Amino acid sequence: xxxxxxxxxxxxxxxxxxxxxxxxxxxxxxxxxxxxxxxxxxxxxxxxxxxxxxxxxxxxxxxxxxxxxxxxxxxxxxxxxxxxxxxxxxxxxxxxxxxxxxxxxxxxxxxxxxxxxxxxxxxxxxxxxxxxxxxxxxxxxxxxxxxxxxxxxxxxxxxxxxxxxxxxxxxxxxxxxxxxxxxxxxxxxxxxxxxxxxxxxxxxxxxxxxxxxxxxxxxxxxxxxxxxxxxxxxxxxxxxxxxxxxxxx
Amino acid sequence: xxxxxxxxxxxxxxxxxxxxxxxxxxxxxxxxxxxxxxxxxxxxxxxxxxxxxxxxxxxxxxxxxxxxxxxxxxxxxxxxxxxxxxxxxxxxxxxxxxxxxxxxxxxxxxxxxxxxxxxxxxxxxxxxxxxxxxxxxxxxxxxxxxxxxxxxxxxxxxxxxxxxxxxxxxxxxxxxxxxxxxxxxxxxxxxxxxxxxxxxxxxxxxxxxxxxxxxxxxxxxxxxxxxxxxxxxxxxxxxxxxxxxxxxxxxxxxxxxxxxxxxxxxxxxxxxxxxxxxxxxxxxxxxxxxxxxxxxxxxxxxxxxxxxxxxxxxxxxxxxxxxxxxxxxxxxxxxxxxxxxxxxxxxxxxxxxxxxxxxxxxxxxxxxxxxxxxxxxxxxxxxxxxxxxxxxxxxxxxxxxxxxxxxxxxxxxxxxxxxxxxxxxxxxxxxxxxxxxxxxxxxxxxxxxxxxxxxxxxxxxxxxxxxxxxxxxxxxxxxxxxxxxxxxxxxxxxxxxxxxxxxxxxxxxxxxxxxxxxxxxxxxxxxxxxxxxxxxxxxxxxxxxxxxxxxxxxxxxxxxxxxxxxxxxxxxxxxxxxxxxxxxxxxxxxxxxxxxxxxxxxxxxxxxxxxxxxxxxxxxxxxxxxxxx
Numbered sequence: 001x002x003x004x005x006x007x008x009x010x011x012x013x014x015x016x017x018x019x020x021x022x023x024x025x026x027x028x029x030x031x032x033x034x035x036x037x038x039x040x041x042x043x044x045x046x047x048x049x050x051x052x053x054x055x056x057x058x059x060x061x062x063x064x065x066x067x068x069x070x071x072x073x074x075x076x077x078x079x080x081x082x083x084x085x086x087x088x089x090x091x092x093x094x095x096x097x098x099x100x101x102x103x104x105x106x107x108x109x110x111x112x113x114x115x116x117x118x119x120x121x122x123x124x125x126x127x128x129x130x131x132x133x134x135x136x137x138x139x140x141x142x143x144x145x146x147x148x149x150x151x152x153x154x155x156x157x158x159x160x161x162x163x164x165x166x167x168x169x170x171x172x173x174x175x176x177x178x179x180x181x182x183x184x185x186x187x188x189x190x191x192x193x194x195x196x197x198x199x200x201x202x203x204x205x206x207x208x209x210x211x212x213x214x215x216x217x218x219x220x221x222x223x224x225x226x227x228x229x230x231x232x233x234x235x236x237x238x239x240x241x242x243x244x245x246x247x248x249x
Numbered sequence: 250x251x252x253x254x255x256x257x258x259x260x261x262x263x264x265x266x267x268x269x270x271x272x273x274x275x276x277x278x279x280x281x282x283x284x285x286x287x288x289x290x291x292x293x294x295x296x297x298x299x300x301x302x303x304x305x306x307x308x309x310x311x312x313x314x315x316x317x318x319x320x321x322x323x324x325x326x327x328x329x330x331x332x333x334x335x336x337x338x339x340x341x342x343x344x345x346x347x348x349x350x351x352x353x354x355x356x357x358x359x360x361x362x363x364x365x366x367x368x369x370x371x372x373x374x375x376x377x378x379x380x381x382x383x384x385x386x387x388x389x390x391x392x393x394x395x396x397x398x399x400x401x402x403x404x405x406x407x408x409x410x411x412x413x414x415x416x417x418x419x420x421x422x423x424x425x426x427x428x429x430x431x432x433x434x435x436x437x438x439x440x441x442x443x444x445x446x447x448x449x450x451x452x453x454x455x456x457x458x459x460x461x462x463x464x465x466x467x468x469x470x471x472x473x474x475x476x477x478x479x480x481x482x483x484x485x486x487x488x489x490x491x492x493x494x495x496x497x498x499x500x501x502x503x504x505x506x507x508x509x510x511x512x513x514x515x516x517x518x519x520x521x522x523x524x525x526x527x528x529x530x531x532x533x534x535x536x537x538x539x540x541x542x543x544x545x546x547x548x549x550x551x552x553x554x555x556x557x558x559x560x561x562x563x564x565x566x567x568x569x570x571x572x573x574x575x576x577x578x579x580x581x582x583x584x585x586x587x588x589x590x591x592x593x594x595x596x597x598x599x600x601x602x603x604x605x606x607x608x609x610x611x612x613x614x615x616x617x618x619x620x621x622x623x624x625x626x627x628x629x630x631x632x633x634x635x636x637x638x639x640x641x642x643x644x645x646x647x648x649x650x651x652x653x654x655x656x657x658x659x660x661x662x663x664x665x666x667x668x669x670x671x672x673x674x675x676x677x678x679x680x681x682x683x684x685x686x687x688x689x690x691x692x693x694x695x696x697x698x699x700x701x702x703x704x705x706x707x708x709x710x711x712x713x714x715x716x717x718x719x720x721x722x723x724x725x726x727x728x729x730x731x732x733x734x735x736x737x738x739x740x741x742x743x744x745x746x747x748x749x750x751x752x753x754x755x756x757x758x759x760x761x762x763x764x765x766x767x768x769x770x771x772x773x774x775x776x777x778x779x780x781x782x783x784x785x786x787x788x789x790x791x792x793x794x795x796x797x798x799x800x801x802x803x804x805x806x807x808x809x810x811x812x813x814x815x816x817x818x819x820x821x822x823x824x825x826x827x828x829x830x831x832x833x834x835x836x837x838x839x840x841x842x843x844x845x846x847x848x849x850x851x852x853x854x855x856x857x858x859x860x861x862x863x864x865x866x867x868x869x870x871x872x873x874x875x876x877x878x
Contacts, residue, residue: 102872109871153862182525188533204861208872230861234872 016079018047019056023071023081024121025100027088030066031239032100035108041066051075063093065243083127094242098163099141101240102208106144106161115150119143128188138176139187143202157203163236164213173220180205181227204230210241284345284361288369293377300407300436302443303381306374313367320363338364386792387776391784404437408809411436411825414445421446421827423474423481423522430454430478432471433826436812439799440771440820447815447824451486453751454479454696457715460728461735461764462756467811469511471754471826472728476515476698477522480655483694484523496693497524497655498680502669502701504661512657518829524654530676531643532659534652538644538675539589541682543582547573549678550589553640553671554632567625568632570618574598579612586637586645593630595623639668644675650683651693662704673705677714684721698726703736711736712744724751732763739763752817755800757808765800769819773797 021036022028028036034044048069051057056075062068073085088096103119106112120143129139140160148156160180168176183201207217214233221228279286292306325334333340345361348354383389384399392398414434415421422431429448438444454475462468476497483495499515501508509532516527528534541549551569575592576582578601583589591597598619602612619626637645650656658676660669684695697718702711711727718725727745729735735742746753746767755764778790800821805814808823815822865874 105871106867109867111867111870115867152867154864154867179520184526204864206868232864232868232875234868234875237872 015047015050019051019071019075020079020081022057022069023076023079023083024119024123025103026092026096026123027068027070028100029068029097032097032104033069035104035239036100058087060087062088062090063242065097068093081127083123094165095141095163097242098165098208098210098236098240099161101237102161102163103142104239105237111152115152115155116147117150118145118147120145125187128186138179140180140202140205144206154203158201160202160205162205162207163240164207164209164217165236166210167213167216170216170219170223173216174223177205177220177224177231178227181224181230202230204232207231207233208236208240209233210236284358284365285369285372288366289372289376292370292373293380296373296377297380297403298406299410300403300405301377301410302438303374303378304443306370306377310367310370310374313370317363317367386774388778388790388792391786393780404804407436407823408812408825410434415825415827423478423829424485428482428485430475430482431827432474432478432813432815433811433824436823436825438820438822440768441817441822447822449752449815449817451479451482453817454482455694455724456751457718457724457745457749458726458751458754459735459746459749459764460726460754460756461730461732461758461761462728462754462813463730463758465810466756466758466808467813467826467828468728468730468756469514470811470828471756471813472698472700472726473511473515473518474826474829475726476655476696477518477829479696480519480524481522493692493694495654496650496695498650498676498695498697499655499657500660500673500676500697500699500702501657502660502662502673502699502703502705504659504663504665504669508659512659515655515657519655521829526653527655527657528648528653530656530658531641534656535643535646535648536650536676536679537646537648538679539582539584539586539646540649541678543576545678545682546582547576549675550576550633552674553636555667564625567622568629571598571622571626571629572633574602574615574618578602584646590630590634590637593626593633595619595626598626636671639665640671640675644672644679650680660705662701666705669705670707673702677717680723681717681721684723695721695723696726697723698728700728701730701734702727703729703734706737712741712748715745715748719748726751731758732760752815755805755814755816756812757806757810759806761800761802761805764816765798765802765805765814768799768816768821770796771799771819 018033018037022033030041030044030048033048034041037044037047039047048057048059048067051069051071052059054074055072056078057069057071059067059069068088070087071079071081071085076083076085099122106117107119122139122141125139125143141163142161144159144161146152146155146157146159150156162176162180167173180202181200184199185201207221209217214235217233221231221233224231292309295301296303296306321334321337324337325331328334341361341364345357348357348360380389384396387396390396390399411434421434424430425446425448429450431446431448433447435444435447458475460468460472462471476499480495480497483492486492487494497519501511509529512529512532516529519527530536538549539546547569550572551565554568571593575589575598578592578598580601583592592601599616602615602619658672660672660676662669680695680697684693686692697714699711699714702714706714715725715727717723727735727749732742735745742763746764753764753767755761758764772794773796774792774794776790776792779787781787799819800814800816804823808814811826811828813824813826815824868875
């Protein structure tokens with residue numbers, strides 16, 4: 001770790017949580033960062049500026065809407081995360097934003113907080129694959145783990161979360177659903193841990209869909225038959241879409 | 250002079266007249282039987298264009314029999330006269346001419362169709378068969394090279410039809426209803442039954458096979474199809490209680506990025522074929538060398554180290570003794586590389602066999618051995634430390650072949666030959682141990698597919714692998730880019746090819762002669778006849794029967810991408826291989842045989858889902874309710 005001059009690391013509390021949040025989600029746009037930190041956008045902008053000053057983060061206006069903030073190598077090292085530092089890919093901005101919105105919406109639900117659910121990001125799952133991602137077929141946009149002793153009926157479950165902005169083919173969507181529903185081992189685990197007849201890793205798959213993707217996902221779920229009962233479909237939460245070009249920041 | 254010369258001239262004139270008369274009669278018959286002639290001509294032309302065998306036209310004629318029966322039955326019901334039924338073809342023929350003369354061409358065609366179509370198809374088949382035979386024997390065609398041009402043109406037509414067939418959705422399923430594996434569409438057969446689809450019985454996948462083809466000829470596509478077919482059929486047989494669970498083990502002995510791409514494709518197609526898990530070794534999965542039975546483990550560990558000859562043989566004996574002491578120690582065999590290396594120490598071995606824990610004299614011989622080998626134990630430990638480090642964690646567990654339905658093992662035979670050789674040796678030993686049930690979960694129907702095994706076969710010759718596999722009930726599929734790539738020397742190559750009782754797949758390769766020769770020869774007729782003048786052949790000539798290779802090496806050399814020759818029992822089927830895509834494989838509908846029993850452990854997705862607790866409150870809270878469709 002090479003902290004900036006005059007600093008020794010991220011400050012505890014929300015500052016650190018914000019850094020971790022931005023790191024896990026590849027990057028985060030200013031309005032979402034404000035929601036994640038529970039502060040106003042102006043305050044979030046100052047916090048991001050502080051991260052930049054300490055060389056933990058970079059900010060730039062990558063697309064429509066507010067500026068994006070992502071962690072530098074030093075920032076990731078400060079957080080102890082073994083990810084490769086890179087700005088969010090331009091082609092994935094809309095998707096990343098949608099996933100961030102899904103996570104924020106989920107974490108804002110009182111039942112989620114009460115159950116102490118844990119969001120395991122796609123970036124973390126990919127990191128577990130150790131550079132062998134190409135050999136896997138599909139990685140969900142996130143996993144939600146529910147502790148065994150959580151005061152909710154679905155305690156102990158692991159959910160796969162998918163954000164769908166644009167429709168894939170039904171065949172491909174069915175294949176993805178089947179893979180998620182039949183997977184038994186963790187991502188990046190040795191094959192020996194994958195038990196052919198073991199319990200599925202993902203108790204259910206939650207699809208958050210933009211209106212154009214909804215019919216395809218619904219058809220794919222119907223095509224699964226009885227296993228389709230383990231697929232939940234909802235609309236993407238408000239704020240998941242990219243602001244139109246020229247919109248306010 | 251005039252009298253002597255007029256005889257032959259008159260004879261020639263008479264012959265010409267008879268020929269002319271025959272032509273006129275034939276033309277009259279063709280015109281009189283115009284509907285039959287039209288169908289025959291069209292069907293023969295279609296067969297020529299599509300490269301069909303005559304049998305296809307005969308079958309089409311047979312398929313028309315129900316139509317003829319219905320037609321005759323309708324006449325019998327309408328007229329209640331057997332004579333009218335017998336005279337129906339003639340009546341139809343007359344009706345056709347009358348209606349045709351009246352300008353009702355559609356009615357004329359309808360009147361004669363039930364009689365003309367089957368007869369025309371059969372006549373077309375006969376004409377097409379005559380044409381093929383005359384070209385095969387060299388008696389047909391106008392130009393000297395007609396037979397060659399005919400054959401080449403027919404190959405193009407046949408290949409085009411086969412490509413069209415594999416492009417048609419659902420026309421080429423992964424397996425047939427009877428459980429045969431489908432490789433693709435048939436282009437041409439020699440000595441095999443002519444069928445539109447190239448399929449091989451599952452039993453041949455349980456026998457040894459050889460696949461030879463250079464890079465970029467579709468070898469991987471063929472192999473993936475065979476593997477997926479093996480997996481799908483074996484799983485179905487297992488579900489029906491007719492066989493054991495399958496296990497596919499692929500040893501890719503080249504390594505590199507290509508191997509990883511193929512592994513990815515293999516995983517995808519195998520998943521579509523029903524495999525629930527495909528392990529990729531050593532990238533994503535590991536095996537435990539230490540799960541081998543102690544005696545086998547000792548032998549394998551010793552074989553992993555290269556030995557010299559002469560004085561080095563003494564060193565090899567010492568090494569074997571020390572490794573045996575470490576593995577067979579009273580506490581049980583080592584469970585990891587670290588534990589094994591820790592045992593290669595005089596102090597550890599002495600303590601393990603010390604008399605304190607055992608009745609006096611029980612391990613005296615072992616202790617004496619430790620004392621006499623104590624000077625070499627350090628060197629032995631050093632060699633094994635280096636070897637096990639280079640082998641990596643792939644063989645240090647946990648895991649076994651029973652953990653997945655398919656294993657794709659990547660050996661870096663190009664980059665690190667010595668390491669790959671050792672890995673190959675260890676993997677084969679592990680598989681052999683698994684096959685005999687040494688590990689839990691044995692008793693599987695195993696197909697071992699090895700690609701370019703000769704690159705790593707210095708310590709385990711392929712023929713030895715064949716022999717071991719045969720004794721263990723494994724099927725081995727050896728693939729190579731060329732004949733020399735099959736094995737180290739010709740003896741070994743012929744040994745492998747001759748043992749391929751499941752057939753040989755030959756794709757384009759620059760030197761196919763040795764493999765092509767395995768198909769043997771067939772009888773062909775050659776005809777020699779003099780060319781009198783341009784486009785006019787004499788009617789006199791000689792024919793002789795000779796033996797020609799069943800597989801034409803030049804044809805194999807010219808095979809296109811995705812085309813393969815399947816050699817089996819003295820015949821060959823040229824196949825246009827159907828590529829498996831990541832879309833669900835086209836499986837045929839279930840046969841009408843006995844209903845398959847559910848598998849012992851159905852995949853999680855097909856298991857009846859247990860009622861899940863309702864998570865709607867949370868999801869509704871976070872994202873709103875699920876709208877109605």
